[in-house]
Every structure is written in structure tokens, then in C-alpha cells.
Amino acid sequence: MNKGAFHKMHGLGNDFVIVDMRPKEWEFSPVQAAAIAHRQHGIGCDQLIVLRNSDAADVRMQIFNADGGEVEACGNAARCVAKLLGDKTTIETSGGLISGNATGEGAIVDMGEPRFEWDAIPLSYAMDTLHMPVGWEDLQDPAAVNVGNPHVIFFVDDSSEIALDRLGPMIEIDPLFPERVNVNVAHVTEETVHLRVWERGVGLTRACGTGACATAVAAIRRGLVSSPVSVHLPGGELKISWNEGGPILMEGPTTHVFTGETDWDQFG
Structure with missing residues (x-):
């Protein structure tokens, strides 16, 4: 035991x-x-x-x-x-x-400094990562950011209308991303980024901290918002701060649900 x-x-x-x-x-x-x-x-x-x-x-x-x-x-x-x-x-x-x-x-x-080089994302071949010349169906012109893990970000008219449960797994395993990728779809209203994330190895999530960081950085780089920015996810809101050449700061609530004990040998 x-x-x-x-x-x-x-x-x-x-x-x-x-x-x-x-x-x-x-x-x-x-x-x-x-x-x-x-x-x-x-x-x-x-x-x-x-x-x-x-x-x-x-x-x-x-x-x-x-x-x-x-x-x-x-x-x-x-x-x-x-x-x-x-x-x-x-x-x-x-x-x-x-x-x-x-x-x-x-x-x-x-969270440290984001990376934008194509081979740091990583991608399979060189391209501009702020405006990537690729797309999947209606999802076009993404950005890519590495914030310790790889993210691709699509800015759309309404993120709630995107069939992310279908497109997310398709993009996650695309050969363009040799280590797979987290897929983010977002739209901006004033200074708020509305975000949904398909997380590699997990699926649709109520929140993704690195996704919020990557999407906020991409939105700031494209001039859609200024720092700090509120990122609204299905589970709630995070505050992301970032200036060119500096680290990403992420602030938000946490909840301790319970403490338990188990026999780890019973799993697997």
C-alpha cells in the first residue's frame, strides 16, 4: 500500500x-x-x-x-x-x-518572457508568427506564442460561435506543430479579451492560464488591446500584464476544494 x-x-x-x-x-x-x-x-x-x-x-x-x-x-x-x-x-x-x-x-x-521565434514555438518550418500564413476552415491568420508551452491564437468576430470541439483536436495534431499545440480562439471588446481554449491532452477547458497569457500577448502585439488586459474565460477572469521585452504577469483567484488521502497503487 x-x-x-x-x-x-x-x-x-x-x-x-x-x-x-x-x-x-x-x-x-x-x-x-x-x-x-x-x-x-x-x-x-x-x-x-x-x-x-x-x-x-x-x-x-x-x-x-x-x-x-x-x-x-x-x-x-x-x-x-x-x-x-x-x-x-x-x-x-x-x-x-x-x-x-x-x-x-x-x-x-x-510567467517569464514569451518566445516568438518559429523554432521556439516550435513550428515545423519558418514563418512569421505574428501573422501566420496558414488557416483551418474559417480560422485564418493566427499568431503563435510560446509561454513555456506552445499556443496558436485566432482572433475572430465571436469566439462563442467557433466549433472549437471539432477544430481544436484537428489543429492540435497538425504536422505544423511537432509538439502539438494549444488552440485559442478569442474576440476583443474594448479592453477585454474573450477567450476559449482547446488544451492539448485535455480538451475544452473552463480556463487556461498559459492560454490567457499567450492570447493577451498576441492581442497586445497586434495593437488590439493595451497592458494590463482582462481575459475573460468560461470559468472567470484573469488579469494579464506584459510590456515588450519583459515578463508576463498573471493574476487571478484560486480555490482550495478539499484535502484527501488515497492509495496511489490503486491507479493504473
Whole structure:
């Protein structure tokens, strides 16, 4: 029996099972991660977050998507971890270092500087990433941004009208994106970005922190909004601040749902 505690948290409905493995370095397999994330047979979450010891930061955050695949970054999870640990926290991810600070309602995190080079997204071949000369059906002229993980962003007249449940999985696995991609559709009203996200390895989500960051940066670069900008997602609102050449700051609420204990050996 391998019993251990976990926290269930969410940021705007983007939910996580957070396991602190610093006292006990035990590895989860992709199969186990997917079993834990399963909504009917497991605990249920968009991502399994495993906290580990780090030589470079206060904690290292390992991130498994609901399909069991490991990914580089998750902004909402970083906010939840910062809130859970309290005060100022540095978090190592495979996508880079993140610093966070708990606030009254949640946390603010420094997501680092975005990348725009085609091979940093990455794309399969060179092209302009602010106005990409590609499209899928009615989704045309996207931008691409890497914020620790890859995002493609489409600005449309009304994001609620896009069949993202159909187009998202098609674009996610397109050969243009060798590491797959998160798909964002957004429209702008005044200084608010309205966003929906198809997250690779998860599907449609109520919120995606890195998607909000990438979309806000793309909107600022295209002159559609100015910093700071409110990004409205199905689960609620995030505040994103970014100036050319600087880091992205993301602020928003977090919720601690409950603490539990389980036998990890029963999964997978």
C-alpha cells in the first residue's frame, strides 16, 4: 500500500490534483496519471500536479495532462501552487522558472518572457508568427506564442460561435506543430479579451492560464488591446500584464476544494 495525501484545487474551474512528493520521491507513470485524472473512475482533474525537490527553486512542478502526457507549463496550476505554499515562491518547470506570490483571493505569478521565434514555438518550418500564413476552415491568420508551452491564437468576430470541439483536436495534431499545440480562439471588446481554449491532452477547458497569457500577448502585439488586459474565460477572469521585452504577469483567484488521502497503487 502506498498511501498519500493530495489537495484538490482549481483556478477558474481549471482543476488540479496536487501531490507533494518532496518528502517521498515516488514516480507516477503516464497510465497512473491518466487514471487519477479520470472523472468517473479516478479523483478527476484537468492536470495532475506533482511537487518535487528542486536545486534551482523552492519547488519543482511536474505536470501531467488528463491523457497522462507530461507538459512543460501550466499557469493556473502555478497560481494554485503559489497560493498553497504561500508568500513568495519560486517554481521550477520544464518550461522554465516561475515566481509566484499569494494574494488575498489567489496568486500572482511571473510567467517569464514569451518566445516568438518559429523554432521556439516550435513550428515545423519558418514563418512569421505574428501573422501566420496558414488557416483551418474559417480560422485564418493566427499568431503563435510560446509561454513555456506552445499556443496558436485566432482572433475572430465571436469566439462563442467557433466549433472549437471539432477544430481544436484537428489543429492540435497538425504536422505544423511537432509538439502539438494549444488552440485559442478569442474576440476583443474594448479592453477585454474573450477567450476559449482547446488544451492539448485535455480538451475544452473552463480556463487556461498559459492560454490567457499567450492570447493577451498576441492581442497586445497586434495593437488590439493595451497592458494590463482582462481575459475573460468560461470559468472567470484573469488579469494579464506584459510590456515588450519583459515578463508576463498573471493574476487571478484560486480555490482550495478539499484535502484527501488515497492509495496511489490503486491507479493504473
